[in-house]
Amino acid sequence: MAFKVVITDYEFDKLNYEEKVFKESGLDINFVKAQCRTEQEVIEAAKDADAIINQYAPLNAKVLNELTNCKVISRYGVGVDTIDLEVAKQKGIAVCNVPDYGIEEVSNHALALLMSWSRKIVELNNAVKNGNWDFSISPPVYRFKNRIFAVIGFGKIPRRVIEKVQPLGFTLVGYDPFVSAEEMAKYNVKKVELDEALTQSDVISLHVPLVKDTHHLINLGNVNDLKDGVFILNTARGPIIETEALIQGLRSGKIAGAALDVVEIEPVPEGHELLGFSNVYITPHSAFYSVEAVEELRTKTARNIVEALEGSVPTYQVV
CATH class of the missing domain: 3.40.50.720 (NAD(P)-binding Rossmann-like Domain)
Incomplete structure (x- = not known):
């Protein structure tokens, strides 16, 4: 047949x-x-x-x-x-x-984005190549120790992300309604509700599938509730973040920066406002690749x- x-x-x-x-x-x-x-x-x-x-x-x-x-x-x-x-x-x-x-690839990409943004690698590299040998363009840069790192979703990829960021000294929390506190504790992660993860965390790393309940998980209704100066990582799906909410948070300084491998509209349209933020790193949906x-x-x-x-x-x- x-x-x-x-x-x-x-x-x-x-x-x-x-x-x-x-x-x-x-x-x-x-x-x-x-x-x-x-x-x-x-x-x-x-x-x-x-x-x-x-x-x-x-x-x-x-x-x-x-x-x-x-x-x-x-x-x-x-x-x-x-x-x-x-x-x-x-x-x-x-x-x-x-x-x-792509568990290794996506978790490595998330770690690379975290490290690059936190240490202002791109900005400093560009400054040096433009003749500006001056570290003072990079502040603020903070130690990771005792800062709160949240994973939203607790599947295979975020578990691997946690294993890789844990030695850096973060306090680790996680939100996933389908995973028990006992299971998260095996990774030294404290289970919290979504509101707490969003309002208390210094770094939010998104790892949920795109379904009805996760569409615009970060939105105009809750962006102002985020912790001041939060950094957002998205290697999952673009529409998990409402683009206008992200832009609003970046404009106000509520969101200190973002690193996005995925966005709502791919590729990002030429001239889009999101491309104008120096504190936003964007890669072309490439986290999966090796x-x-x-x-x-x-x-x-x-x-x-x-x-x-x-x-x-x-x-x-x-x-």
Whole structure:
């Protein structure tokens, strides 16, 4: 039996890792490569597909309801916010991700952003290269000891972040309604409620998935309640922070700075106000990246497809 597998969109030069997995499976797979951007393009490419690999193209209710034969969707990455999970579940479509491919990379990136911003590395480097040999442009710089570092979310990545920042001397707190205080205590983290994490912490590092309850978790309604001079790290999903709230906090000085690997609109539009803040570091959704992580991501994404088409429950099935 031949299976039609459609990749809705991708940003890789070649699909050699995926093709290798499909070839080694022994299944008869017709691998169709598309570069869809709109709902209609996805429908046209994947309407009769047995399986779909997805990166950014929309797989919302409108699209899913047009699929006539789909058994499984496998998404590159941890988040599955491009997919309407409820509709997929109703239609009996397995949805899979790869939750464990970039733990080291994202946690390292968060640590690098923290260290670079806290020590004003970018500003000092730029000053020296512009002929200004003067440390006094960098204050204030604070010791980490006894300052409060909060992780919002307590999955695999924030746990690794905690392990890496703990030797720096921070007091560690965490918020996650699905993780017990006892579990957090194993990492020397005190479990707190969200309000306390936001109002008492010097550093807030965001690590939650993008769902209804986390959309605009930091918003115009609570930005003024943040601790004065807070630093915000986001290596999760851009819409967790309401952009206007972030800008308001930066303007007022309530937020001392931010380091963002993700933003609400990617890429950031040319001339956007966010680009004008010297105390905001922005990287282009690159925290996941290493040569090894990309190979692992693509291989496991394809294996989810093979496992489902073979009749097994995929290793990384979400619904």
